[in-house]
Amino acid sequence: MTTHPTQDRARRRRAALLTAAVDLLTQGGFAAVTHRAVAHHAHLPLAATTYYFTSRDHLLAEAFAQLVDTELTTTRHWITHHGLTALPDQIAAADRTRQLGLWELYVHAGRDPALQAIARRWTDGCVRIIADTLNLPETDTRVRLLYTTLSTLWLEHVVEQRPLDDAHTLLAHAIATYTPTTTENALPPP
Template sequence: MTGNPQDTPTQERGRRRRAHLLTAAVDLLTEGGFAAVTHRAVAQRAGLPLAATTYYFTSRDQLLAEAFAQLVETELATTRHWTTRHGLTGLADQLATADRNRQLGLWELYVHAGRDPALQQIARRWTDGCVRIVADALDLPATDPRARLLYTTISTLWLEHIVEQRPLHDTRALLTTALENASHLA
């Protein structure tokens, strides 16, 4: 261990404060979208002074990028866990019944990534992670175009369900059909 031992509690407190701010930003992002994430709103949600947001994040863009990155990592872990437990066909239920606000946050990432190269990297991490999950479930290499094609089908149906609020049973039926037909891909 290097440095002054008295710095450890201060550093830990700083890590906790930064984590609280980031969690608040993710919550605001999923509740109200891109526009809801302001320094003032994040500080208020985290119960910290406004100056803390600019101390831990150099800009709103950095705060948003890190919030999107955290959301992506959390949702990838959730999707991988669900798929491991329930198989690829179980993914239809997970996508059709997941928290709509969190899903909207992920799709909003794509809209803003079209104009922001920093967010493009995060959006690509989401897509590549989802393709990997599908490929693993089909026992295909992640680079196999069939895995990406199936993921694209799943995500299109998922987007229709979220944005257009199509009936859950229609979305679930179409997702299940697409996933059942996936056995013919491998």
């Protein structure tokens, strides 16, 4: 069971541990998130980690959830400001290792039911963003197709460090093929 402190300092400490966990996951990946490393990174004693989080798995789960949430809001903002076609630029600009940590946890969710729910929230959120910007329902085939394309392009770039040269072409082609005629929202504002 996850502990939720009532005192102010305690809440701040818990949050510090969480961001420390996210940072470590970003920098060193999965294996780097240990009790000792998290505690040290948050300038707290070792026992703080076991006090605020009942286990390492719970800590990782919450870190994953936080990572997903911030990531979703970030990309939503970017797309509403720059349009779908500019998404490759955001991918290229984003912190690569951070995205790596996100994907690491995502795949790990395949073996951990607790993480799986968060993983679903993650993809659902991405699909919803695309659906919203295209003014289409989430279940629309074109939305799903566009999402799958973007997802792979992103993962490929993060893992294999491929240049995103053809991403723009690919994306433009996909949008042109998929979207209905009246979708100004798919384009960046003038």
